[in-house]
Amino acid sequence: MFLKRLTLDSDRGRLRDIEFSAGLNLIVDETPEDDKRRTGNNVGKTTVLKLINYCLGGKDREIYADPDNTKSSYQLVETYLREQNVVVTLELVDSLDDVPLKRTTIRRNFLKGKKAIREIDGQQVARGAFLRHLGAVLMPQLPEDDKPTFRQAISHNIRYNEQSLTHTLHTLDKFTRNIEYEALFLFMLGCSTEGASEKQSLAEKRKAQERYIKQLENGWNLRDYELARGIVESQIEKSEREIARFGEMKNSRGVIDELSQVEGQLSAVAGALTQARLRISIIEDARTELLSKRSDADVRELRRLYEEAHRFIPNMQKTFEELTRYHNSMIEEKARFIAEELPALESKCRALEDEEGALSKRSAVLGAQVSGMLEEGDLRRLIDEQNDLFHRKGEYDARIGQLTAAYNELEATEKALQRLEDESQADGLEHLLARQVSAFNKHFAAVSEHLYGEAYVLAFERDTDKAGTEYYRFYLFDATNISSGKKQGEMLCFDIAYTAFADAQGIDCMHFLLNDKKELMHGNQLSKVAETAVENNVQLIVPILSDKVPSEMRNDGTVVLRLSQEDKLFRIEG
Numbered sequence: 001m002f003l004k005r006l007t008l009d010s011d012r013g014r015l016r017d018i019e020f021s022a023g024l025n026l027i028v029d030e031t032p033e034d035d036k037r038r039t040g041n042n043v044g045k046t047t048v049l050k051l052i053n054y055c056l057g058g059k060d061r062e063i064y065a066d067p068d069n070t071k072s073s074y075q076l077v078e079t080y081l082r083e084q085n086v087v088v089t090l091e092l093v094d095s096l097d098d099v100p101l102k103r104t105t106i107r108r109n110f111l112k113g114k115k116a117i118r119e120i121d122g123q124q125v126a127r128g129a130f131l132r133h134l135g136a137v138l139m140p141q142l143p144e145d146d147k148p149t150f151r152q153a154i155s156h157n158i159r160y161n162e163q164s165l166t167h168t169l170h171t172l173d174k175f176t177r178n179i180e181y182e183a184l185f186l187f188m189l190g191c192s193t194e195g196a197s198e199k200q201s202l203a204e205k206r207k208a209q210e211r212y213i214k215q216l217e218n219g220w221n222l223r224d225y226e227l228a229r230g231i232v233e234s235q236i237e238k239s240e241r242e243i244a245r246f247g248e249m250k251n252s253r254g255v256i257d258e259l260s261q262v263e264g265q266l267s268a269v270a271g272a273l274t275q276a277r278l279r280i281s282i283i284e285d286a287r288t289e290l291l292s293k294r295s296d297a298d299v300r301e302l303r304r305l306y307e308e309a310h311r312f313i314p315n316m317q318k319t320f321e322e323l324t325r326y327h328n329s330m331i332e333e334k335a336r337f338i339a340e341e342l343p344a345l346e347s348k349c350r351a352l353e354d355e356e357g358a359l360s361k362r363s364a365v366l367g368a369q370v371s372g373m374l375e376e377g378d379l380r381r382l383i384d385e386q387n388d389l390f391h392r393k394g395e396y397d398a399r400i401g402q403l404t405a406a407y408n409e410l411e412a413t414e415k416a417l418q419r420l421e422d423e424s425q426a427d428g429l430e431h432l433l434a435r436q437v438s439a440f441n442k443h444f445a446a447v448s449e450h451l452y453g454e455a456y457v458l459a460f461e462r463d464t465d466k467a468g469t470e471y472y473r474f475y476l477f478d479a480t481n482i483s484s485g486k487k488q489g490e491m492l493c494f495d496i497a498y499t500a501f502a503d504a505q506g507i508d509c510m511h512f513l514l515n516d517k518k519e520l521m522h523g524n525q526l527s528k529v530a531e532t533a534v535e536n537n538v539q540l541i542v543p544i545l546s547d548k549v550p551s552e553m554r555n556d557g558t559v560v561l562r563l564s565q566e567d568k569l570f571r572i573e574g
Helices: 045-055 075-083 127-138 162-166 178-188 196-217 222-250 253-291 299-312 320-339 342-374 377-426 429-452 484-505 523-535
Strands: 002-010 013-019 023-029 069-073 087-093 103-108 118-120 458-464 470-476 512-515 539-545 559-563
Touching: 002 045, 002 539, 013 559, 023 045, 023 523, 045 087, 045 103, 045 512, 045 539, 045 559, 103 127, 118 127, 178 470, 196 253, 196 377, 222 253, 222 377, 253 320, 253 342, 253 377, 342 377, 429 458, 429 484, 429 523, 484 512, 484 523, 523 539
Parallel strands: 023 539, 023 559, 512 539
Antiparallel strands: 002 013, 002 087, 087 103, 103 118, 458 470
């Protein structure tokens, strides 16, 4: 799909009508270079890219946020967009040369609730379904499991933020996991992403299991606890022999036998109590962590929850505030579900504590009887030591049981992950991937050699992340230790080459590239880029300062919008 037109309308009438053409499209800031009192960085040229991105499911805040301080905003712009009910309309077509066979129109405004406009081809779309609907319309080949998402699939087409302008391949947010990038590049290269959703779900499950095991281990591993239990058991056997020796000497065998039985019961109760307390601690930690997310909603999670609800109630219309309350109520419901076990556990703890107290008292009575019969000074010490040993053994038994179960669950998860990996290998994924990368590199090398005299190459290898999950890591040759200008060139070559590759392979892709920060590019290089874009059926939209535009481009139709301090994008002061 190509960009055909972007219009801005308000209650006062039309603000802008920008028609895009094939090849290079320049959005020019005409602030004179020698005007030292003013700057060309706030007339709105990059905002055009942000408006296009907004229509494609981006965030409205990006349009009026202060780039130097994301927590603050340009209040004048934000107020204007809402009070004047500014509507952004983006028209896309499948061809710019002939009569298009496919045309898609997207309309959005900046109001909330029932006044919000989110239209695709004249149809109002619910907030939670907007991105999925866009993906279905613009990129129907996207996997049904939403791995990668529509926004991920078009991330390299939109380069104006720091992440996408400093990383050719890693265009998603900095918290994106390796397996998410794997799914993205497999899709981009025309390889199956089947199992990607299950793989990511299993990876998340394993991470949670590993956190639980770390809590259980508390600095030790299973082998450490088993060794410690073995030592305690040996110490218990030794103490029993010594106490028995005292009993044989003084004919107190019956009392000592009962004492030994009581101590064994204490050990079992101590183990059960340790296990119950640990379970309570883990549940409370999980509940606290869950409830902490009430006011800091994960947008992706909110979207998933909303879409899930919308499948059952197609006509549901909710405001973001209502959605947030729904999200919080779901969090609280999960917290309540997690905590359902707590009353029973707490009751169990109280019963075990009572039982432990009664057994301890009986142990003390029997110990006193034995001490009275024997009058040996070391006997009381032996009994106290044995009591402590039984408690420790009970705790070790409980911890070993829990760790063994947790290790088994983790092993099952890892086997499931390995099964997915084996299946992908059995399907010949790596061989297919190698062929597709080779096919892409033909385009990549051709474009980069033409523009910069250097052959950039995409490569991949099997790697393992910190959690032990295997994935395909993608990287570029000569992607480090290069100048800013070359880095911009590398990105541009990759994006142009990918579009040509996708066309040749019949893979869904957007044919437009939104590229900021092209001031580092020399004028004659920009002319060369314009030619390359046309040759590869790519539409390139670039905001740029007027003095960086070659003279031959200033009046040949390449400039689609001219802005200045006297004629800013929204035509408001500030």
